[in-house]
Amino acid sequence: MQQPEPTPLWELPEPEPVKPVSPARAGRGKDAGKGTSTGRGRATGKGGAGKGRAAAAKGKPEPAEHDPVARVVVDVPLAHLDRTFDYRVPATMAERAVPGARVRVRFAGQLVDGFVAERAATTEHKGTLAFLDRVTSPEPVMGPALATLCRTVADRYGGTLIDVLRLAIPPRHAKAEAEEPRRPAPVPERPDAAGWTRYPRGESFLGAVAAGRQANAVWQALPGEDWPVRLAELAATVASTGRGAVLVVPDHRDLDRLHAACATVVGADGVVSLTAGLGPAERYRRWLAVSRGAVRVVVGTRAAMFAPVADPGLFVVWDDGDDLHLDPHAPYPHVRDVLIQRAHAAQVPMVVAGFARTAEAQLLLESGWAHPVLAGRTELRARAPRVTPVGEDFDVARDEAARAARLPAVAFEAARAGLAAGAPVLVQVPRRGYVPGLACGHCRTPARCRRCAGPLLLPGGAEGGVPRPPSCRWCGVADANFRCQACGSARLRALVVGAKRTAEELGRAFAGVPVRTSGANEVLDAVPDTPALVVTTPGAEPVARGGYGAALLLDGWALLGRQDLRAAEETLRRWMAAAALVRPGSDGGRVIVGADASLSAVQALVRWDPGWHAELELAERTELGFPPAVRMASVEGTPEAVTGVLDDLRLPGSGEVLGPVPLGEIDDEGRAERERALVRVARGDGQALAVAMRAAAVRRDARKATEPIRMQLDPLALI
Known part of the structure; x- marks a missing residue:
């Protein structure tokens, strides 16, 4: 089996040159290019960019004395505009337009949001640059480490930086931002982690975490293990050295248990939980506490995987096989992979934990990137x-x-x-x-709705003392007089209970x-x-x-x-x-x-040997050419859109296209409204696949394709 690179550095080269097309020109004609993009990632100050500003009525603003150029990541979801654009910084905004600040700029004749990536003294652009319209907030929410991480994740999944930034940085809440900053939590004492002695490598791993060595582990928890306490002990060990920890779990029930355990071991002021379900004010308030270094331990669901903890010393993902760890928003990052990238960049420990073990975790072990932390068979027999x-x-x-x-x-x-x-x-x-699947009691033909051909189910319960009749799972219409379309029988039987x-x-x-x-x-x-x-x-x-x-x-x-x-x-x-x-x-x-x-x-x-099963799974997938032994991408959309993307793809030598195949119903002409194709490459060519997918998206946006399409790398569902 070809050994993959367990912690690759994804460095995306510039896409192949295309004819510069700005959003305004793409939608408004030949004069729209003025005041927007020069095709080299710079914004000019001619045309629309210089009109509509408040400065027009008060005279021309003066540029900042020091570093008068701001390179801005604009919030424009187009792949061919995934780069920074240069703007001039007015002297009145010089102290507020710091790197990482939120700004508003005029782009393609419209005011859009953006983030200041950096300040510079010069620009490569030969013409006149547009000025920043205003600084929305001087809070440096896009710090250097977070910006680098988001760029890495975007490159790994073939996405755009602004898409990842939307996942990483919560929306601003002005009132929460104006509040008095939270006081830094005191450094806790190192806990007594006697529970880790049940694992032969537990104590040595804990010592490596305390020393700050990059000791990556796949921890298989014992049955009945109080895993929130064990993870809290790891976090407290890191926090006792003055560094931070990020621990991510699948759902809110696991989060409540983990947060309670960390509050007991670390202290209530030393831990904060981050979830997307928090209100906008509370979520931003907690995120700011982490960004400003007031809290060292962050626990949360997948919304916490980008938490900008200061001086990180540990990253943990619990139950990495749960599909809740996959973000449903583009570019569809997975918590495990994001935390691996963070651990590699910071050179700190990473723990993949759970009662079971995935094939991806097994690959980390077989590649030598991580080591197993599990109990001996005697201890296991006593607890299972x-x-x-x-x-x-x-x-x-x-x-x-x-x-x-x-x-x-x-x-x-x-x-x-x-x-x-x-x-x-x-x-x-x-x-x-109640009974989610029904079939004919005589010929076993699945029971279908006479209105939409959807599957019938028994909802259970009664109305007026009479049991509720079967109803359609799709349209909800009841069918009290069912007759089998195959044999005419009125009897029903349960397929599943x-x-x-x-x-x-x-x-x-x-x-x-x-x-x-x-x-x-x-x-x-x-x-x-x-x-x-x-x-x-x-x-x-x-x-x-x-x-x-x-x-x-x-x-x-x-x-x-x-x-x-x-x-x-x-x-x-x-x-x-x-x-x-x-x-x-x-x-x-x-x-x-x-x-x-x-x-x-x-x-x-x-x-009670999930490691043995994970070895079998990985060996079978390697033989058949399925993830994680290879890297795959899915292309889903209308037949025309899928065909267009596949024609644009320039795959490496190991590339192979599977499909496309229809999704859903097929019409009389053998066509479906949606199709799906899978693209497979050797794991060593995974970065080349990401580059090819992004380049195809760039060319698609540049030619203003309108058909909806979904392009995803490393999808969980392949069938």
């Missing part, structure tokens, strides 16, 4: 629950229906034992709702036992340590004080059978996250898995 797959030979011999039953006898026994021990029992169901129906059935099977549900619109954070059945969807499992007595992982086929490259990896990750909440096997903790014991994901769970 007993895992039993449904359909084992012993169970089949005792109960012939065990292989086909959704809840065989062994599952009921485990649930009864857990409840008898006074503990709650976790039931994980892959599907939400959702969490609501499962909770209803378990409530009847375990009379007198409380049944709680977690998922969809109501997610529980924690449940008490009392007998109860807790029915959840994957990812919504609440924490039980003292641990669950048992966990029933139902309908494993629904997770493993998904048409997704990462189906087995994702299934194991969800199973291990649930099983880690169960008491150790020595205390009676049991996990029942509704899947065949011969499957690799099931075997990895039984042995």
